[in-house]
Amino acid sequence: MEKVILDVADLTTKYITRFGEDIYAVDHVSLRVEDGKSLGIAGESGCGKSTLALSLMGYYFPPLHYTGGEIIIDGHNISGMKPDDVRKSILGREIAYIPQAAMNALNPTQKIIHFIEDVVQAHDPTTSKQEIYTMAKALFESLGLPAEVLQKYPVELSGGMKQRTVIAISVILRPQVLIADEPSSALDVTSQKMVIKMLRNLMDNGYIKAMIFITHELPLLYNVTDDIMVMYAGQIVERASSKEAVFDPLHPYSKGLMGSIIVPEEGLRDVKLAAIPGVPPNLKNPPPGCRFAPRCKFARAACTAASVPLRELENGRSYRCILSEEELREAYAREDRQHGR
Amino acid sequence: MAAERKLCLSGKGVTKVFGLGRNKTVAVDNVDFNFYEGEVISLVGESGSGKTTLAKMLLGLINPTEGEIYFQGEKRDLSSHRKKKEYWKSIQAIFQDPFSSFNIFNKIDTVLLDCIRMRGGGGLPYEQKVAMMTEACSFVNLKFAELTNKYPFELSGGQQQRLMIARIFLLKPKILLADEPTSMIDACSRATILDMLMQLRDEIGMTPIFITHDIGLAYYVSDTVYIMEKGKFVESGSADEVILRPKGAYTKRLINDVPKIYEEWDLSTV
Numbered sequence: 207m208e209k210v211i212l213d214v215a216d217l218t219t220k221y222i223t224r225f226g227e228d229i230y231a232v233d234h235v236s237l238r239v240e241d242g243k244s245l246g247i248a249g250e251s252g253c254g255k256s257t258l259a260l261s262l263m264g265y266y267f268p269p270l271h272y273t274g275g276e277i278i279i280d281g282h283n284i285s286g287m288k289p290d291d292v293r294k295s296i297l298g299r300e301i302a303y304i305p306q307a308a309m310n311a312l313n314p315t316q317k318i319i320h321f322i323e324d325v326v327q328a329h330d331p332t333t334s335k336q337e338i339y340t341m342a343k344a345l346f347e348s349l350g351l352p353a354e355v356l357q358k359y360p361v362e363l364s365g366g367m368k369q370r371t372v373i374a375i376s377v378i379l380r381p382q383v384l385i386a387d388e389p390s391s392a393l394d395v396t397s398q399k400m401v402i403k404m405l406r407n408l409m410d411n412g413y414i415k416a417m418i419f420i421t422h423e424l425p426l427l428y429n430v431t432d433d434i435m436v437m438y439a440g441q442i443v444e445r446a447s448s449k450e451a452v453f454d455p456l457h458p459y460s461k462g463l464m465g466s467i468i469v470p471e472e473g474l475r476d477v478k479l480a481a482i483p484g485v486p487p488n489l490k491n492p493p494p495g496c497r498f499a500p501r502c503k504f505a506r507a508a509c510t511a512a513s514v515p516l517r518e519l520e521n522g523r524s525y526r527c528i529l530s531e532e533e534l535r536e537a538y539a540r541e542d543r544q545h546g547r
Numbered sequence: 548m549a550a551e552r553k554l555c556l557s558g559k560g561v562t563k564v565f566g567l568g569r570n571k572t573v574a575v576d577n578v579d580f581n582f583y584e585g586e587v588i589s590l591v592g593e594s595g596s597g598k599t600t601l602a603k604m605l606l607g608l609i610n611p612t613e614g615e616i617y618f619q620g621e622k623r624d625l626s627s628h629r630k631k632k633e634y635w636k637s638i639q640a641i642f643q644d645p646f647s648s649f650n651i652f653n654k655i656d657t658v659l660l661d662c663i664r665m666r667g668g669g670g671l672p673y674e675q676k677v678a679m680m681t682e683a684c685s686f687v688n689l690k691f692a693e694l695t696n697k698y699p700f701e702l703s704g705g706q707q708q709r710l711m712i713a714r715i716f717l718l719k720p721k722i723l724l725a726d727e728p729t730s731m732i733d734a735c736s737r738a739t740i741l742d743m744l745m746q747l748r749d750e751i752g753m754t755p756i757f758i759t760h761d762i763g764l765a766y767y768v769s770d771t772v773y774i775m776e777k778g779k780f781v782e783s784g785s786a787d788e789v790i791l792r793p794k795g796a797y798t799k800r801l802i803n804d805v806p807k808i809y810e811e812w813d814l815s816t817v
Contacts (some may be wrong), residue, residue, distance in 0.1 A: 250733045251704070365594075394593040394760055395804040396817060402806075403814045422734055425763075425806040452808060466734045468763035470790045470802055471809050475767060479738035483688075485703060 208240035211416040212262075212383050217275030217285075219261040222268070229489045231257040233440040234275070239383070244409060244417040246431035246448065248424060248463065250486055254440040255420045256306075259387045262418070263301045264292035280382045280415075298325060302381040302414075306388040309368035312360035319356040321375055329379060342378065348411070349374050349404055366397025370404050377413045384414040388421050402430055424467050428452045436460045439487050439497040442516060444525040456525045456534055459498045478545070496528065504529065504537050552583040553619070555722055555754050556605060556638075560614035563600050563778075574600040576778035577614070582754065582771075584721075587745075589757040589765035589786070592775030593801070598758045601775070602724050605756070607634055619721075636665065639720040643727035645707035649699035655710065656695045659683065662717035683713040687743055705736035712743050719751045726758045741768055762805050766790045774798045 214237045221229040231254040239245050247255050257270065264284050266272045277285045279300045284292060297303070305311065312321065322342045326333050343353045351367075351374060360368055369389060377384065386405060390398040408414050419431050427434055427448065434451035436444040436459065444457040455461045465480025484501040487493050493500055495510035502509070508528055518524045519531065527534065563575040574597045582588050592598045603609045604616065607625045616623050618634070625631050642648050649658060659680045663669070668676065677691075684691035687709040699707055708728065715723055725744065729737040745768065748755055759765055765772050765786065772789040774782040774797065782795045793799045806812050 250735060395762070395801060396593065399804045399806075399814065399817045403817055406814065423806070424734065425808050428808050429806045429812045463735055466738045467808065468737075468761075468767045469808055470762045470766040470805055471807060472791055474763070475786070479741065479767070481738035481742065482735045485705070 208242065210238050211241050211280055212237070212239040212418075213276075213278040214238070214262065215276045215278075217258075217261060217277060218273045219257065219266070220271055220273055221257075222271055227490050230273075230492075231270075231440050231489060232261050235437075235440075235442055236275075237435060237442070237445070239416040239418065241415050242409070243433065244419060244431040246427035246434045247418065247420045247437060248422060248427055248434055248451075249437035250422065250463075252486055253437045255422075255437055256387055257440075258437070259303065259385045259418070259420055262383075262385060263303050264296060265289060265303075294329075298329060298376075298379045298381060300381055301383045301385065302376040302379075304373055304376055304384070304386045304389050307392065308372040308389065309360075309365055309392075311372065312368060314360050317357055317359055318363075318371055318375075322356070322378055325375060325378055345378060346374055349407060364397070366393050366400055369393060369397070369401055373401070373404055373408075377408060380413060382415045383418065384408065384416075385418045386420065389419075390426070391421065391423070398426075402426070405430065424452060424464065425469050436463065439492055440489060441497060441526065442524075443498065443527075444523075446523040446525075450523060456523070456531060457498075457527055458502050458504055458534070460525075461538065496526070503541075504534075552585075554581060554617070555584045555619055556580075556582040556756075557617045557620070558614060559617070561601070561604060561611045561616060562613040563597075563604060563609070564612045573778055575604065575611070578778070578780055580773065580780070580783075582722075582756065584754055585748075585752065586770040587748070587755050587757070587768055589759060589769035589772045590775055591759060591762060591765045591772060591801070593760060596775040597778040598775050599726060600778075602640070602726050602756075602758050605722075606638060606640055606724060607631055636718070637721040638724065639715055639718055639722070640724040640726060641708070641711050641715065641728045643730055645704050645711060645731065646700070648711060649707070651698065651700060653698075654695070655697050655699060656680065658699065658710070659713065659717060662714050665718060679717065683716040686716050686747075687713045688739075689713065705732045705740070708732055708736075708740055709743070712740070712747065715753075716747060716751070720753055723747075723753050723755045724758065725755060727760070728757070729764065730759070730761065737764075744768075762790060762802055774801065 214235060217232055217235045218230060219232045221231055235258060249255050260270060262277060264287055266289050272286060275285060276283060282300060284296050319339060319342060323335060323338050326338050342356055346353050346355060351370060355371060390401045409417055421427055431448055434446060434448050435442055438459050444460045452464055455464050462480055462482035468474060482501055487497055495512055496514045499505040499509040514526050514528055516524045516526045558578060558580050560577050561575060562577050565572045565574055590598045604611050625634060660676060663676055663679055681691040689709055729740055744755055757765060757768060769786050772786050773780050776797045782789055782798045790802060793802055803816060
């Protein structure tokens, strides 16, 4: 068994709105990422993916509040720490975060090397600029970025290059865990591929030990991560290996999500895309019982009676549904027959 | 079959140049195209390839520097505002960002009433207008009764995009330009939006033109695909031909760079 790098148990965080309402955007989420593994998080917008990312790195600034649960990064418990302490000792060293519009985070009046000096000296003020330059140059070259980038201003770089630069800066202190929140969704396909290649490179060469990759683009997740976790309305609804999650999803929501994949491959034109009817629930007052029940084709009375626990299967998969694996498979098979597939 | 096809939009030598002298940028470079009625067209290209500039020229929002655009075989005349308004009855657009597509001061019923007025239904009795609006809303699975007193920004992205389609349903244009219609909404609402657009095409007989960088989407919806690179069409043809059996190096690279699920995704090419 590999060493567990990131261990999260029952993490719950909420937003408190201006009117004092509580919105539980991350609701009892438990996850484990082992050494050398990557975990993908998929789901609709508003399902709590990005909030989970912020919560994992202890970034609790109002309106986001920590309510319970534990986050252990490589034996180091960071749950309940003050955001300022987290920034000083955890961010960058233990956990690094690449936000969605990372490339806009670069100050246009500073050269790239300045950001690196900033990051390194914030953690260790004794490092000299010469040392930092040597370190940065080595890192950039090993990641396939030209060293000239260091002396350039952000405006001189293309979008994809900026994004890759930000990723390189984020791993300069060799964090254990990298959280990438839609790092490539603003880029076109070629730059996206370069970003993905770089992330894979980081994993393979041991710059980071574990990665969490958040996106709603499932083909991308399938190609990048080992495991996929599907979130719905703040809860985990399914966790499985990438292959199982894409080709053999169990939860009805995952099934709908996977049915909406379009890739330019033969035969796609004859397939009718599955669409999930309805809209995600309002988290101010989530529906009782299974949160997906109002949109679910297989919903029954028992679904809304009590909250549904996450079922664990032997092979490490888990899903949140009252139906058993066999019942679900049977239901899907019946549906396929109805549609003549 | 080919003889029966009617031209709806065509262009000859369409060029758009931004800037002057040293700063000159040729956004669209001498392109010729023939879009026929009833077929679904996709313009595919990376960012900066000029596809949105071309869309703006087709819409008549900007004028081409050189070349002519023909509408239903006749030279398009947009010399006065009245003529432009007349032209916009037959060509409409859906944009990428549903959040900024609506006038924030107008309530949803105003948005839809405007569409009815544009089609010459301004003088109809109010009950009939309500019936029309309700029909349009139910087409896109929205409930008109719940929307009347709301503003567009109170709806979610997917709902706003559907409201946009309800507008199109009322306007019944000949051509619909959909500029990245699904890139800002979720994968699962995407299928709904695309299905609605295709249903609309069958119902009111319009010609959709998709402008996208999502090759999967282009392959799924379109009959004819045009690939744009640096302001030029580098490859065009039926979707199967262009996307499954690409000929040009650029097209091959573009398609190769899309993440696949059934085939191995080769990362070594970049």
